Amino acid sequence: xxxxxxxxxxxxxxxxxxxxxxxxxxxxxxxxxxxxxxxxxxxxxxxxxxxxxxxxxxxxxxxxxxxxxxxxxxxxxxxxxxxxxxxxxxxxxxxxxxxxxxxxxxxxxxxxxxxxxxxxxxxxxxxxxxxxxxxxxxxxxxxxxxxxxxxxxxxxxxxxxxxxxxxxxxxxxxxxxxxxxxxxxxxxxxxxxxxxxxxxxxxxxxxxxxxxxxxxxxxxxxxxxxxxxxxxxxxxxxxxxxxxxxxxxxxxxxxxxxxxxxxxxxxxxxxxxxxxxxxxxxxxxxxxxxxxxxxxxxxxxxxxxxxxxxxxxxxxxxxxxxxxxxxxxxxxxxxxxxxxxxxxxxxxxxxxxxxxxxxxxxxxxxxxxxxxxxxxxxxxxxxxxxxxxxxxxxxxxxxxxxxxxxx
Amino acid sequence: xxxxxxxxxxxxxxxxxxxxxxxxxxxxxxxxxxxxxxxxxxxxxxxxxxxxxxxxxxxxxxxxxxxxxxxxxxxxxxxxxxxxxxxxxxxxxxxxxxxxxxxxxxxxxxxxxxxxxxxxxxxxxxxxxxxxxxxxxxxxxxxxxxxxxxxxxxxxxxxxxxxxxxxxxxxxxxxxxxxxxxxxxxxxxxxxxxxxxxxxxxxxxxxxxxxxxxxxxxxxxxxxxxxxxxxxxxxxxxxxxxxxxxxxxxxxxxxxxxxxxxxxxxxxxxxxxxxxxxxxxxxxxxxxxxxxxxxxxxxxxxxxxxxxxxxxxxxxxxxxxxxxxxxxxxxxxxxxxxxxxxxxxxxxxxxxxxxxxxxxxxxxxxxxxxxxxxxxxxxxxxxxxxxxxxxxxxxxxxxxxxxxxxx
Numbered sequence: 001x002x003x004x005x006x007x008x009x010x011x012x013x014x015x016x017x018x019x020x021x022x023x024x025x026x027x028x029x030x031x032x033x034x035x036x037x038x039x040x041x042x043x044x045x046x047x048x049x050x051x052x053x054x055x056x057x058x059x060x061x062x063x064x065x066x067x068x069x070x071x072x073x074x075x076x077x078x079x080x081x082x083x084x085x086x087x088x089x090x091x092x093x094x095x096x097x098x099x100x101x102x103x104x105x106x107x108x109x110x111x112x113x114x115x116x117x118x119x120x121x122x123x124x125x126x127x128x129x130x131x132x133x134x135x136x137x138x139x140x141x142x143x144x145x146x147x148x149x150x151x152x153x154x155x156x157x158x159x160x161x162x163x164x165x166x167x168x169x170x171x172x173x174x175x176x177x178x179x180x181x182x183x184x185x186x187x188x189x190x191x192x193x194x195x196x197x198x199x200x201x202x203x204x205x206x207x208x209x210x211x212x213x214x215x216x217x218x219x220x221x222x223x224x225x226x227x228x229x230x231x232x233x234x235x236x237x238x239x240x241x242x243x244x245x246x247x248x249x250x251x252x253x254x255x256x257x258x259x260x261x262x263x264x265x266x267x268x269x270x271x272x273x274x275x276x277x278x279x280x281x282x283x284x285x286x287x288x289x290x291x292x293x294x295x296x297x298x299x300x301x302x303x304x305x306x307x308x309x310x311x312x313x314x315x316x317x318x319x320x321x322x323x324x325x326x327x328x329x330x331x332x333x334x335x336x337x338x339x340x341x342x343x344x345x346x347x348x349x350x351x352x353x354x355x356x357x358x359x360x361x362x363x364x365x366x367x368x369x370x371x372x373x374x375x376x377x378x379x380x381x382x383x384x385x386x387x388x389x390x391x392x393x394x395x396x397x398x399x400x401x402x403x404x405x406x407x
Numbered sequence: 408x409x410x411x412x413x414x415x416x417x418x419x420x421x422x423x424x425x426x427x428x429x430x431x432x433x434x435x436x437x438x439x440x441x442x443x444x445x446x447x448x449x450x451x452x453x454x455x456x457x458x459x460x461x462x463x464x465x466x467x468x469x470x471x472x473x474x475x476x477x478x479x480x481x482x483x484x485x486x487x488x489x490x491x492x493x494x495x496x497x498x499x500x501x502x503x504x505x506x507x508x509x510x511x512x513x514x515x516x517x518x519x520x521x522x523x524x525x526x527x528x529x530x531x532x533x534x535x536x537x538x539x540x541x542x543x544x545x546x547x548x549x550x551x552x553x554x555x556x557x558x559x560x561x562x563x564x565x566x567x568x569x570x571x572x573x574x575x576x577x578x579x580x581x582x583x584x585x586x587x588x589x590x591x592x593x594x595x596x597x598x599x600x601x602x603x604x605x606x607x608x609x610x611x612x613x614x615x616x617x618x619x620x621x622x623x624x625x626x627x628x629x630x631x632x633x634x635x636x637x638x639x640x641x642x643x644x645x646x647x648x649x650x651x652x653x654x655x656x657x658x659x660x661x662x663x664x665x666x667x668x669x670x671x672x673x674x675x676x677x678x679x680x681x682x683x684x685x686x687x688x689x690x691x692x693x694x695x696x697x698x699x700x701x702x703x704x705x706x707x708x709x710x711x712x713x714x715x716x717x718x719x720x721x722x723x724x725x726x727x728x729x730x731x732x733x734x735x736x737x738x739x740x741x742x743x744x745x746x747x748x749x750x751x752x753x754x755x756x757x758x759x760x761x762x763x764x765x766x767x768x769x770x771x772x773x774x775x776x777x778x779x780x781x782x783x784x785x786x787x788x789x790x791x792x793x794x795x796x797x798x799x800x801x802x803x804x805x806x807x808x809x810x811x812x813x814x
Binding site: 020054057066069071087094144 | 483486500
């Protein structure tokens with residue numbers, strides 16, 4: 001008998017019929033002799049509908065109240081799934097995040113999990129019941145409801161698996177697993193049987209939207225084996241786990257493409273110490289994530305500072321950057337939205353040279369210009385023109401012989 | 408400055424527009440210098456919609472999960488009202504029943520309030536905020552969500568007023584107050600300025616659907632002054648409070664009519680001790696409320712036992728009664744649905760004779776036959792033919808000179 005945590009997203013529980021599909025899968029797993037805890041998202045578009053309702057009351061509803069409103073979505077789907085399991089003769093009971101023991105840090109709409117003490121979940125499992133937990137939510141020490149922000153239900157599931165000491169955390173989604181590259185871009189893409197936490201973290205952060213980085217990070221911290229798989233079939237997906245074979249022959253494991261990028265250039269910044277620090281601390285204080293940064297082109301004692309942010313964050317960023325740029329005497333601030341980031345990822349990369357060179361060759365062979373380059377130990381990213389993403393992904397995939405491009 | 412608890416029902420918060428109407432009224436009360444706590448029901452038909460959703464999953468969903476599902480309805484309206492108040496510049500925060508400190512007894516869908524310790528509500532009021540509390544719900548000592556059953560939001564409001572030591576509990580509804588009789592039946596009906604708890608309890612139990620008996624009972628136990636009034640205008644409604652003027656000139660205060668009744672007759676019951684007890688304890692164990700009971704007509708050592716139940720409960724009742732009737736050798740069980748109960752109510756009645764005689768005269772003058780009579784200290788009820796309810800109500804209203812029939 002294994003202790004398994006399963007997570008189903010909003011699409012998987014989007015209707016009563018689909019809830020029964022999920023219930024049948026959960027009941028099957030329980031009947032095979034496993035103890036099963038299930039984490040669910042809100043049904044289909046519920047969260048968006050609730051947000052729209054809030055906005056119809058106020059353009060800027062208080063975050064505390066928005067969290068109060070949104071948490072009802074997962075509570076509903078958890079209750080309905082428990083009812084469906086009961087109907088199939090599989091004993092079950094549902095829990096809100098707070099009831100399940102999730103203690104959060106008090107940030108209403110983007111809370112972190114501070115502690116997870118799943119007393120009642122464990123009790124339900126010991127009584128032979130399936131425990132259904134509302135994802136995406138918890139309560140702060142004062143008892144106020146918080147939501148966990150983006151990817152919150154994935155994080156709930158992995159954190160629950162860690163807290164229970166589960167054998168496995170299965171993340172059910174609408175794709176078959178993690179691919180070497182987005183199959184819509186590169187038909188030769190292949191599903192990976194496993195991927196390390198570090199690699200998955202880079203893949204997830206860089207726009208492979210299968211599993212949220214926070215969940216991967218939580219899994220890595222607690223050694224939770226995560227199985228990313230489809231809720232529409234019985235195929236094995238991709239295991240996310242510790243990299244046990246350090247000397248794997250494959251250096252590059254996958255490619256991530258992110259078109260949700262914009263480049264901001266601050267032109268003609270005086271070359272004095274501390275200016276970059278002022279700009280980026282101002283941006284950081286607004287909670288905006290800056291990705292690639294380049295400060296290099298000196299001309300007449302002036303620098304140009306280039307960096308990328310998420311396309312959604314451009315307006316917020318400009319509101320912060322422009323006053324600082326004026327203040328330090330920069331000549332101009334420009335925005336370019338038509339860019340994309342293509343990255344190669346692989347834990348073996350740190351022990352192999354020549355990966356960057358191969359990537360640049362692949363791009364050059366297609367005549368693709370590289371605007372910014374950024375590297376980490378297990379990743380190399382290039383900012384390119386958005387219109388050339390598919391060409392770039394295909395060329396790189398071929399170059400490294402990934403997926404069905406393997407020779 | 409007064410401490411006021413207000414309660415708004417589902418119709419009053421049935422749309423975003425109506426939520427703003429409520430918010431304006433609440434904000435006005437707060438701006439007049441009062442501390443205000445508000446209890447809300449779920450928006451419009453939300454509870455029915457959620458129940459329908461549950462039934463689409465299972466004909467008999469587990470009660471624990473149904474409570475989990477239903478409590479989201481009030482949580483949504485509480486959050487939205489707090490948002491609307493914030494939008495109007497009136498600081499507010501919402502609470503679920505458990506957050507507000509309502510401890511229930513663990514009956515999932517028909518819980519009683521065991522304790523109410525409104526620490527957080529009081530704290531919000533002290534911070535100058537309006538506290539918005541989700542009605543109809545609480546948590547048992549194990550943290551499980553319970554709903555309070557019928558009239559739950561009224562009860563939440565009155566119990567909150569008692570726990571806070573509020574000066575007043577205003578129940579906003581879609582009628583102007585408590586009338587001497589249903590104005591749809593008797594155009595001469597008059598609004599009462601005040602009514603005692605006991606009288607209101609009889610009015611409420613007997614089919615005047617303005618304020619739930621549980622809420623009245625709670626108000627009586629804790630001396631909470633309840634103001635029943637309309638959410639659509641600014642008129643004064645009816646105060647429900649302790650009867651201070653015992654020697655009031657008015658003996659009969661109001662008339663209640665209940666057409667939601669059915670009569671069940673067990674024919675030819677052997678005249679042996681203990682048989683009635685067996686029948687009514689079997690019914691009681693199923694949670695069915697029996698109202699009028701008559702056991703009187705002796706024939707050849709046999710009795711007929713007649714009693715009334717709510718029309719909805721007929722099938723449940725027969726399922727219990729028929730086996731017992733067979734067992735004790737009764738000859739038949741008959742159901743008659745076309746009956747109604749007409750009652751006169753007045754706390755002064757216990758000190759005055761002749762009220763029953765006047766009521767019977769009024770009915771006789773219209774040629775209305777009385778099937779069963781039942782009396783309490785402050786009430787006289789007659790079971791009559793359902794088709795004659797309006798005639799009966801008008802005749803009695805006139806006879807006692809109530810409302811606009813006063814001479």
